[in-house]
Amino acid sequence: MSVVLTVAPTGPIAMKSDNQYLPTQPDEIADAVYAAYLEGASVAHLHLRDERDLPTADLGIARRTMDLIEEKCPIHIQLSTGVGLSVPFEDREQLVELRPRMATLNPCTMSFGKGEFRNPPDGVRRLAARMRELDVKPELEVYDTGHLDAVMRLYDEGLLAEPLQFSIVLGVVGGAAATPANLVMMVERLPKDCVWQIIAIGRANLQLTGIGLALGGNARAGMEDTLNLRKGELAPGNTPLVRRAADLARALDLPIASVEEAERLLKLPAR
Numbered sequence: 001m002s003v004v005l006t007v008a009p010t011g012p013i014a015m016k017s018d019n020q021y022l023p024t025q026p027d028e029i030a031d032a033v034y035a036a037y038l039e040g041a042s043v044a045h046l047h048l049r050d051e052r053d054l055p056t057a058d059l060g061i062a063r064r065t066m067d068l069i070e071e072k073c074p075i076h077i078q079l080s081t082g083v084g085l086s087v088p089f090e091d092r093e094q095l096v097e098l099r100p101r102m103a104t105l106n107p108c109t110m111s112f113g114k115g116e117f118r119n120p121p122d123g124v125r126r127l128a129a130r131m132r133e134l135d136v137k138p139e140l141e142v143y144d145t146g147h148l149d150a151v152m153r154l155y156d157e158g159l160l161a162e163p164l165q166f167s168i169v170l171g172v173v174g175g176a177a178a179t180p181a182n183l184v185m186m187v188e189r190l191p192k193d194c195v196w197q198i199i200a201i202g203r204a205n206l207q208l209t210g211i212g213l214a215l216g217g218n219a220r221a222g223m224e225d226t227l228n229l230r231k232g233e234l235a236p237g238n239t240p241l242v243r244r245a246a247d248l249a250r251a252l253d254l255p256i257a258s259v260e261e262a263e264r265l266l267k268l269p270a271r
């Protein structure tokens with residue numbers, strides 16, 4: 001079975017002062033995504049930044065970034081509705097109106113490092129329903145076991161279509177720690193016939209990505225999840241991180257899915 005490789009070039013927290021190679025502006029993000037596509041990425045998970053490099057849900061910036069990417073390559077675009085901790089949920093949810101192929105759905109409010117990640121139950125339901133109406137596939141981001149239960153409640157309410165597509169996010173301060181035991185425990189609790197990947201934040205990124213692949217998951221790489229290639233060595237951009245994840249999959253004898261294969265494997269709604 002081929003592996004769907006996602007690139008996450010920029011997250012909600014890090015700034016260029018943390019790693020000068022972090023892409024923040026639409027053209028920089030588009031260039032990073034195109035380079036990742038050439039390395040085998042078939043999905044691009046996107047956070048946008050404004051002209052001061054702060055997280056934004058501005059629809060014009062999102063549209064411009066999507067257009068720049070679409071001019072370069074046919075990679076599937078997944079917009080983050082997580083956006084950033086200081087952006088109101090009501091602004092974040094508007095991003096799905098651009099009808100990206102996929103968007104994230106974070107099921108629960110939680111502590112997130114020193115901040116708070118606000119995902120109120122009514123808003124999450126409203127966003128899930130709207131995504132279903134627009135045929136935007138939700139990437140379900142679960143940071144702890146209770147989040148899996150919250151997702152299954154949405155499923156029972158008819159708000160999510162199968163196959164459910166999960167990101168098991170480990171290593172956020174406020175969620176479950178990035179350990180092999182937590183990954184195995186979360187994988188064992190996933191519903192049957194779902195699609196999943198590990199998002200390992202920080203130091204355990206490489207090792208947990210490898211374990212996730214060995215357990216049958218997909219993989220994600222990029223500067224949203226780690227700014228370092230290894231301890232004490234900043235990544236000189238997203239490309240080496242994506243190339244390393246692709247190499248890891250190939251070393252495990254797992255072929256990398258093309259954009260067309262990814263569409264089939266993820267069973268994305270037809271457009």
Ligand code: KMH
Pocket residue numbers: 011012080081082083104105106141169172201224
């Ligand atoms: N960076 C992730 C841990 C999302 O994209 O929807 C949190 C996040 C969520 O960025």
Ligand code: ZN
Pocket residue numbers: 008011012045047080082224
């Ligand atoms: Zn994200």
